[in-house]
Amino acid sequence: MSAPTASDLPPGLAVAPEMPTLWPDVRLQTGIAGFVRRHPTVAVGGLLLLAVFAPYLGTVDPTALATARRTRPPSIDNWFGTDMLGRDIYSRVVYGARVSLTVDAILRRDYPIIQGLVLLFSFVYVLINLAIDLVYKLLDPRIRY
Secondary structure, three states: OOOOOOOOOOOOOOOOOOOOOOOOOOOOOOHHHHHHHHOHHHHHHHHHHHHHOHHHOOOOOOOOOOHHHOOOOOOOOOOOOEOOOOOEHHHHHHHHHHHHHHHHHHHOOOHHHHHHHHHHHHHHHHHHHHHHHHHHHHHOOOOOO
């Protein structure tokens, strides 16, 4: 059924004009913002990988001072530049992500991430203790297993 026109109505009645919509037309976001909006799990997983593999991503010690390189702009050596003490800002952001993601997981009670971190840290702890025991065995012949 189509909308009535002025000729279809009895005399004395009028047709209201069509009202504009209250909501703007939906636009699909493109680029990085659109990807993060459509796939938030992939984006968060990428941040987790960035935080876990921080030591292997071409970063330097985030606490190393280099006063000769103070307040440098972004470059090939320092992707985000340097701060007032000459520290690499990129390294500080990447290493800081590790701490902030761990604290965030604890505060939000994200138990799978907490369990994964505890499992990872305990595995590393066992490996370090095993290596120390093997070194003690080599250094002290009185120790027998």
